[in-house]
Amino acid sequence: MTPLPAFHDDLDASLAELWRLLGEGARKAGSGFHTPALATVDAERRPQVRTVVLRAADRETGTLRFHCDRRSRKADEIAATGLAALHAYDRDTKIQIRVSGQARLHTDDALADAAWAGSMAMSRVCYGTVPAPGARIAAGDAYTLPEAEEAVALGRANFCAVQVRAEALEFLYLDRRGHRRAGFFRDGAGWDGRWLVP
Numbered sequence: 001m002t003p004l005p006a007f008h009d010d011l012d013a014s015l016a017e018l019w020r021l022l023g024e025g026a027r028k029a030g031s032g033f034h035t036p037a038l039a040t041v042d043a044e045r046r047p048q049v050r051t052v053v054l055r056a057a058d059r060e061t062g063t064l065r066f067h068c069d070r071r072s073r074k075a076d077e078i079a080a081t082g083l084a085a086l087h088a089y090d091r092d093t094k095i096q097i098r099v100s101g102q103a104r105l106h107t108d109d110a111l112a113d114a115a116w117a118g119s120m121a122m123s124r125v126c127y128g129t130v131p132a133p134g135a136r137i138a139a140g141d142a143y144t145l146p147e148a149e150e151a152v153a154l155g156r157a158n159f160c161a162v163q164v165r166a167e168a169l170e171f172l173y174l175d176r177r178g179h180r181r182a183g184f185f186r187d188g189a190g191w192d193g194r195w196l197v198p
């Protein structure tokens, strides 16, 4: 039988593993944490959820970043509420991570500029779509995308980086010998961790 992981009965190690996995998720397309689900609440107070690509996860500041079109519904919902949650489950590690906190749209500041500069050409093209994401169209192909060169100019105006400042984190590890669930709540510069019933 495989030995239990070092974080199994160690809260600090569970928190470290959570951030390690999120960091890996941001760097590696093959990671189970690369494409988390993003949850927001809409103007009718209905929950909305969709996939995003995790672009950065920083343990020091307790922040995550993803990118979206500022014309999108998710951008409207984040602007209105200032809140978001993210979730991912990785079958390989049998770990689920949940994050919730304050979310902020960055459209025209240094953070947005750096995120745009670090985006690949094929990602930039999507931000030049006409009409805007979510608009109703007469046929499935009744929208246009700019050429790659045009996208640099056209897409930037619609691009936005979203930073989520985590306030609560949850780490769930599934193991037949004993599941482990840990919650972490922002406490000053650190995290207040506690075991929870799985």
Ligand SMILES: Cc1cc2nc3c(=O)[nH]c(=O)nc-3n(C[C@H](O)[C@H](O)[C@H](O)COP(=O)(O)O)c2cc1C
Residues within 6 Å of the ligand: 035, 048, 050, 051, 052, 053, 054, 066, 067, 068, 069, 072, 073, 074, 075, 133, 134
């Ligand atoms: C694998 C995958 C990755 C995606 N990544 C993003 C992303 O990083 N940002 C984004 O805005 N939408 C992304 N999408 C599309 C969203 O899931 C969603 O369909 C779209 O953005 C519209 O959402 P909204 O109307 O709630 O704004 C992705 C979808 C998939 C399937």
